[in-house]
Amino acid sequence: MADKCDLCLLGLIILSSLLTGISGVEDHVFISSGENVRLSCNNALPDCKSKTTWTYSNSFRHSGTVGLITGGIKKKDTERHERLSLESDCSLNIKNVTEEDYGFYICQQWINVYGRDQKQGSDADVYLHVLHVSVSPSSSSSSSSSSSSQTEISPGRSVTLSCQLYSDTGFSCDDWVRSEGVELLWVNQAGVDLKTDSRYQISSSSDQYRCIIITLTTTLLNEDNNREWRCRLTHRNQLKTSVRYTVKYSGISGVDH
Known part of the structure; x- marks a missing residue:
């Protein structure tokens, strides 16, 4: 009987973990153009800079998702490259915000498990309004x-x-x-x-x-x-x-x- 209870408990833990990974944390950030803004990333890992991915999408300005930071490294081919920085807590800083920065930002944490990248925890979904x-x-x-x-x-x-x-x-x-x-x-x-x-x-x-x-x-x-x-x-x-x-x-x- 104790073994069955242990198995049930293990199943609940696994299910909870899966649901946490699916359901992201949604945030709405309002900022005026010309100001600096910080977008938070939840569920930050130790040494998260090397495990963080930030992406951006805007249904009016782009046909798909634009990668801003991968593995803690900024993409040099993005138009806002010089204005971006990644903090030690994995938050994304954008300097001198313009009206073109508005849109949907996603922060994800990735870890390597047996040689394969695996997403850890839930996404941080941030809507930036300018x-x-x-x-x-x-x-x-x-x-x-x-x-x-x-x-x-x-x-x-x-x-x-x-x-x-x-x-x-x-x-x-x-x-x-x-x-x-x-x-x-x-x-x-x-x-x-x-x-x-x-x-x-x-x-x-x-x-x-x-x-x-x-x-x-x-x-x-x-x-x-x-x-x-x-x-x-x-x-x-x-x-x-x-x-x-x-x-x-x-x-x-x-x-x-």
């Missing part, structure tokens, strides 16, 4: 937003700030935003929603790449010099990241995080 703000003075002769066009900002001119959330969750953006309670909001320095002020025109939309686009348009006043507007991203009513735009009439306006 918040980005572009500026478009209507007086600019250029049709695209750029930092150089900001030099034309001055009182009496109209300016449009576009706050965009780049996401790829594998689901409909609208469904994901509703189910996860994701929201973008333009506020002033005091944190007051700018939709309550009639001088600002605020509208929301989305497209294939950006789950939420919230634009703010206003005509600049003399007293707007050094005024700050902030785009805030909340997830389930918790502030995750934000970008602030400060009006400067001296020549160059800045977008800060």
Whole structure:
């Protein structure tokens, strides 16, 4: 009887181990463009640097999965090679995040068993969502937003700030935003929603790449010099990241995080 119980216990342990390896840990990370981000890898092994694989996929930008790190070594042919680094706990660091870094990242741990590579533990599934703000003075002769066009900002001119959330969750953006309670909001320095002020025109939309686009348009006043507007991203009513735009009439306006 004791032998049967031991066998049952062994079977449960094996089944639990198999299920752990199948069911990954899912994480959503929200970051603003220009910042540095750290993506965590669960179930890290001792000396995990030599056993770690990080891959990336984006259903809008790539047809398949892109290898970033294999066996702890960075792939040199990736466009973000210089901005990547692997930490001692196997987390992946990305410096100076751009809106093109959004997507789905997977961390896996591999060990060698009898001469064959075998995956150890569960995957770490990380969805990276990137918040980005572009500026478009209507007086600019250029049709695209750029930092150089900001030099034309001055009182009496109209300016449009576009706050965009780049996401790829594998689901409909609208469904994901509703189910996860994701929201973008333009506020002033005091944190007051700018939709309550009639001088600002605020509208929301989305497209294939950006789950939420919230634009703010206003005509600049003399007293707007050094005024700050902030785009805030909340997830389930918790502030995750934000970008602030400060009006400067001296020549160059800045977008800060």
